[in-house]
Amino acid sequence: MGRPMSWKILIERGNLGFSSAHFITFDGTCEPLHGHNYGVRVEASGPLTPDSYVLDFVVLKNIVRELCKEWDHRFLLPLNNPHLRVTEHDTAWELEYDAENRYLLAKTAVVPLPVDNATAERLAERLAKRIVERLRERNQGQSLARLTVGIEETEMQTAFYTLDLSPPTASTAADEQDTETNVPAHGTS
Ligand SMILES: [Zn+2]
Numbered sequence: 001m002g003r004p005m006s007w008k009i010l011i012e013r014g015n016l017g018f019s020s021a022h023f024i025t026f027d028g029t030c031e032p033l034h035g036h037n038y039g040v041r042v043e044a045s046g047p048l049t050p051d052s053y054v055l056d057f058v059v060l061k062n063i064v065r066e067l068c069k070e071w072d073h074r075f076l077l078p079l080n081n082p083h084l085r086v087t088e089h090d091t092a093w094e095l096e097y098d099a100e101n102r103y104l105l106a107k108t109a110v111v112p113l114p115v116d117n118a119t120a121e122r123l124a125e126r127l128a129k130r131i132v133e134r135l136r137e138r139n140q141g142q143s144l145a146r147l148t149v150g151i152e153e154t155e156m157q158t159a160f161y162t163l164d165l166s167p168p169t170a171s172t173a174a175d176e177q178d179t180e181t182n183v184p185a186h187g188t189s
Helices: 057-071 120-137 170-175
Strands: 007-011 017-022 034-046 075-078 085-088 092-098 101-106 110-113 146-154 157-164
Touching: 007 057, 017 057, 034 057, 034 120, 057 120, 110 120, 120 146, 120 157
Parallel strands: 017 075, 075 110
Antiparallel strands: 007 034, 017 034, 034 146, 085 092, 092 101, 146 157
């Protein structure tokens, strides 16, 4: 049996993106709070459906737009950052890196994410997983082989994450069982 043939579709530019605030911790420092107009591109590849397309462009664009809207005009909070003390209050999130870097943010202005740092790489990973969840909910894209998300932070900086969706072999299935065990119980996007 030969290797299955593969096609690829790409959605990018237009209104695919979100404007959000974040900061990154790195090398023992914490960036000041700031924002980006993030651009999003999504590539999906795999065999053709019986109707000769990889995935309905409209379905994919709608899902990506919906997910971008959840992050738009909000602060992207990395819940699992080992250098940040994160406290959940009734109506606010309190973050403390050190005495000079402390924030109290209204919950309505925050998207809590189950990631260690709100880097473009992690945002691409998170978005890719959420897109696949939404596709599964709609029974779309079952035969996709790969989905890649690119998050453009500035015009010259884009990070990509690729999710391999081909059916796992018996040996890799066991390794992948607990990939998402760190997701906290409260509502995260
Ligand atoms: Zn930044």
